[in-house]
Amino acid sequence: MxxxxxxxxxxxxxxxxxxxxxxxxxxxxxxxxxxxxxxxxxxxxxxxxxxxxxxxxxxxxxxxxxxxxxxxxxxxxxxxxxxxxxxxxxxxxxxxxxxxxxxxxxxxxxxxxxxxxxxxxxxxxxxxxxxxxxxASTPGTTARPAPGGTPARPSGPSATPPPASGARPAEQVSKASDINPGKLKSARAVLIGTSTGGPVALQEVLKHLPKTFPLPIVLIQHMPASFTPAFAERLNKLCQIEVREAANGDMLKPGLALLAPGGMQMLLEGGSATRIKITDSEPGTIYKPSVDISFQSAVAALRGQVLAVVLTGMGADGREGARALKGLGAKIWAQDAASCVVYGMPAAVAEAGLADDILTLTEVGPALVKGFC
Incomplete structure (x- = not known):
């Protein structure tokens, strides 16, 4: 039909x-x-x-x-x-x-x-x-199917190896109360990647975080260059933590969320302190910014000492970056199908057996508070 x-x-x-x-x-x-x-x-x-x-x-x-x-x-x-x-x-x-x-x-x-x-x-x-x-008309409520519709799946082929050690089956959804802070104690930053449905999803997640949130946050949202300054400003007004568009040389700081500029790539660089590097995209790069590129840069910069969260979005951007981080012991969360606008990116992570926890959108913010505060 x-x-x-x-x-x-x-x-x-x-x-x-x-x-x-x-x-x-x-x-x-x-x-x-x-x-x-x-x-x-x-x-x-x-x-x-x-x-x-x-x-x-x-x-x-x-x-x-x-x-x-x-x-x-x-x-x-x-x-x-x-x-x-x-x-x-x-x-x-x-x-x-x-x-x-x-x-x-x-x-x-x-x-x-x-x-x-x-x-x-x-x-x-x-x-x-x-x-x-x-x-539903109220952000954060459980989604319901479009007429005759089913959750959208990743647009490309999705690898489905056996679940990684400690990974949660794709159909098993956690709650914030299930989160064990002890398993997150090595994390030095929270990385969040998203696409379609992300602007509302990020508002829902970040509004729960207190001003004293102890880790830096890196946000990668598929969005044009002219949109990210306004989006960062909106998030900053809605949240207790500070949110701003990332600039070249910015340092990661507790309680600060840095949003990747649209049309560019945001990398994390290590050293005495972790900094942001903003670069142009290589020819043929589909996503600008790309969740995979930012996640993969954290492999060297933070040696996998991160919590990576993949929220609603089309396609599979973030899966390979999550796989690389997982290989160094990073923890991976994915949003569940029911609360996604488009269950593509989180599905790619979950079905590849990479997600340690799968959470509804309204549980992600409280889970971050439970895990780190």
């Missing part, structure tokens, strides 16, 4: 363009279009689509308001189209808070290196969202 999509945009040209691109995939069918948020709410109730693509700035009712209404009344995965500007970043973060699951740039030339790649990316994201689980 084809994925049923509603396209929402105040530009008739853009509606036709998106519909044409999506309908070129035999697995996708555009079943309706709307010119504003009010029409989108009506179509969401009438058509019950598998995915909605949503513009932000529209007359009559903007996209953010429409997302809130749809997620409260007839929840389904929503993909926002945003401009890659400071204002666009703020609006997109608001839309994600309201319940949208993912976002893409409004202009196709900002999606990928060429138009065909951009079209393929749009179709891929829509298909993945159609298979994913939908968050």
């Amino acid at each position: 084809a994925c049923r999509v509603v396209v929402v945009d105040d530009s008739g040209f853009f509606r036709r363009r998106i519909a044409e691109i999506l309908n070129a995939d035999v697995g996708i069918e555009v079943v309706g279009t709307a010119a504003n948020g009010q029409e989108a709410i009506k179509l969401a109730k009438e058509l019950k689509p598998d995915v909605i693509t949503m513009d932000i700035e529209m007359p009559v009712m903007d996209g953010i308001t429409a997302v809130r209404h749809i997620m409260a009344d007839t929840p389904c995965p929503i993909l926002m189209f945003s401009t890659l500007t400071t204002d666009g970043a703020q609006a997109t973060l608001d839309a994600l808070d309201a319940g949208a699951m993912d976002f893409l740039p409004k202009r196709f030339n900002e999606m990928a290196g060429d138009e065909e790649s951009a079209k393929a990316m749009l179709r891929r994201r829509v298909r993945t969202l159609a298979r994913s689980r939908v968050r």
